[in-house]
Ligand SMILES: Cc1cc2nc3c(=O)[nH]c(=O)nc-3n(C[C@H](O)[C@H](O)[C@H](O)COP(=O)(O)OP(=O)(O)OC[C@H]3O[C@@H](n4cnc5c(N)ncnc54)[C@H](O)[C@@H]3O)c2cc1C
């Protein structure tokens with residue numbers, strides 16, 4: 001399968017990249033790892049006439065602490081997320097999630113920026129970013145702005161990014177030391193997108209949940225932040241009855257499509273099952 | 289569309305070519321450099337038959353444009369054996385342990401396993417299976433591929449290979 005023709009550009013700074021995207025107009029697309037975009041181009045579901053490759057922009061690389069947050073450059077690959085000691089120590093749900101994305105070859109090149117900016121409800125990082133209350137740094141011709149992950153996703157392949165804007169970094173408030181977390185993903189095989197998946201981050205003290213946040217993957221047009229379910233669990237001892245109530249609240253906000261991964265009702269139920277399991281593992285890790 | 293000049297190192301040799309930006313790396317390797325070891329299996333980024341080693345990473349060359357990897361250092365199955373024809377430990381392992389049947393997946397498997405062993409000299413069986421999870425084999429059932437990689441790991445480390453009891 002041969003993609004349509006395009007002109008290739010390789011800027012070396014954010015300014016140059018944004019300048020190119022702005023001047024080349026609607027037919028120009030940024031390319032990061034290319035592992036969502038190139039398959040779409042091969043199927044001619046995307047036919048950009050210009051590709052602006054972000055791979056040469058050194059400023060988009062790197063993982064570092066910035067006060068109470070951790071900043072991850074958009075061009076950080078999933079492989080680098082897994083290999084990062086800082087992330088493994090401070091935000092371990094990221095490497096747990098990255099390990100469940102695709103396969104080794106895809107993770108060597110696929111980037112975290114591409115994963116969150118793509119807008120495909122099947123991508124795993126967006127729900128995790130909503131769960132962690134991350135913020136995306138976006139730069140366009142009118143400068144930089146910050147967009148909350150929880151407000152970023154508007155529909156399938158439809159995000160808050162303006163044409164010509166790129167995500168330069170992801171800012172994540174560092175979760176409290178000793179927090180519980182889990183990403184549970186049901187998939188048919190290695191390299192498959194989720195039938196349903198759930199992300200949980202919680203803190204506990206004295207046998208009670210002091211904070212809880214839940215994200216859901218691939219059970220609606222967009223990733224979901226299960227605010228109501230998170231609220232129900234906060235203050236509880238994660239007892240079976242409360243968990244059941246929260247799971248019902250999470251299931252209630254899903255609206256999956258019926259597709260080769262199963263009928264809608266099944267996928268909704270699986271979102272609940274994934275959430276129940278994720279809560280169980282997060283609870284154990286939080287040292288209840 | 290105007291063609292671009294690309295140059296890269298492939299199997300320790302400098303190569304150059306003139307490519308349309310849309311030319312996939314697999315096509316550049318197979319059609320311009322006549323390196324037909326990397327195979328096109330699925331053409332949809334799933335099977336790993338097109339895997340090559342690129343700047344220390346295993347990548348699917350069907351999901352990458354040649355212009356993107358201008359300047360890169362690439363190794364394909366053709367670059368695994370020594371110049372005098374001595375097989376790489378992985379190639380020997382695949383032969384000794386019957387790690388192939390039709391052989392279609394083998395170039396990708398071996399090149400992927402090469403990087404896996406660079407990163408982890410003594411992988412467990414689970415680590416091997418996880419490490420080659422981006423490479424599909426329709427024939428072997430993977431059992432002998434895992435053994436072949438264990439054989440190579442032992443050989444590279446200079447320890448005798450002991451086949452695990454079934
Ligand atoms: C076999 C296979 C299995 C996969 N399985 C999974 C899976 O289970 N879970 C999962 O989450 N993903 C999966 N993926 C997708 C993979 O993780 C992609 O790498 C990822 O979705 C996109 O990242 P990328 O760097 O490759 O982006 P690209 O493909 O380069 O870009 C994707 C889109 O995002 C835009 N974009 C990229 N970077 C930026 C940026 N910094 N700012 C603004 N826009 C940007 C591009 O213009 C494009 O529209 C799979 C892919 C393959 C091939």
Ligand code: FES
Nearest residue numbers: 329330331336350
């Ligand atoms: S041909 Fe490249 S992954 Fe199958």
Ligand code: FES
Nearest residue numbers: 389391425426427
């Ligand atoms: S040996 Fe035939 S596909 Fe692997």
